[in-house]
Amino acid sequence: MTLFDPQFLPILIFALRVTNNVIGTVRLILVSRGQRVWGFAFASLESLLFAYTAGQVITDLNNLPNLAAYVFGFAVGGIVGMQVENRYVKAYESVTVIASRDVSHAMALALRERGHGVTEIMGEGAHGQVEELRIIVHRRDLHQVLQIIHSIKEDVFVTVEHSEFIRGGWIRAHRR
Numbered sequence: 767m768t769l770f771d772p773q774f775l776p777i778l779i780f781a782l783r784v785t786n787n788v789i790g791t792v793r794l795i796l797v798s799r800g801q802r803v804w805g806f807a808f809a810s811l812e813s814l815l816f817a818y819t820a821g822q823v824i825t826d827l828n829n830l831p832n833l834a835a836y837v838f839g840f841a842v843g844g845i846v847g848m849q850v851e852n853r854y855v856k857a858y859e860s861v862t863v864i865a866s867r868d869v870s871h872a873m874a875l876a877l878r879e880r881g882h883g884v885t886e887i888m889g890e891g892a893h894g895q896v897e898e899l900r901i902i903v904h905r906r907d908l909h910q911v912l913q914i915i916h917s918i919k920e921d922v923f924v925t926v927e928h929s930e931f932i933r934g935g936w937i938r939a940h941r942r
Contacts, residue, residue: 776835779819783836786815787843791850852906858929859908863899863915864889865922870897873918877901882911902929 793808823829823836851857863870867888874884877899887898903911908926915924 775822776831779822779832780835780839780842782815782819783839784843784846786812786819787840788847788850789815790843791847795851795855857905859903859905860927860929861899861901861903861908861911861915862925862927863901863922864891864896865899865919867895867897869919869922870899873915873922874899876914876918877911880910880914882907 789808789812793805793812796808797805819836819839823832827833863873865873870886874886877884882901882903885900887900889896889898901911912924912926915922
């Protein structure tokens, strides 16, 4: 029995499809960092894996195990690719909260207690004085920050925006 035995082909297709998707993610990371040569190499490998796995499936679309391996390999590859991205790409989000002074200050204290930097800014809203909180967080900490905010007041006004450039300040991910 070889690795290309028909009974092992779905396993090979699944593994190659996962790998193909992860390589695509890594290629995008490399290209975004300006590493064109490595991006070219990964694009070539990605294309080779895609051509081989697609060829194995397209030649016999009635082969359900191969087709399922291809489809689920792509899906799992997407999940693994997201994990690779979260691990190796420093992506930051800017969270803005607008609430009454007492509510926002309680949130600021709770967030600081958990190690997050928070800036409190006084302002005027439609119904009087408000406070704006600005929190810059690593993407992996976003869910935790939103949980802390909503545990204090569920229906508070919150926006989340991607932050392209970060320098200085207090960001939890930098202090670990």
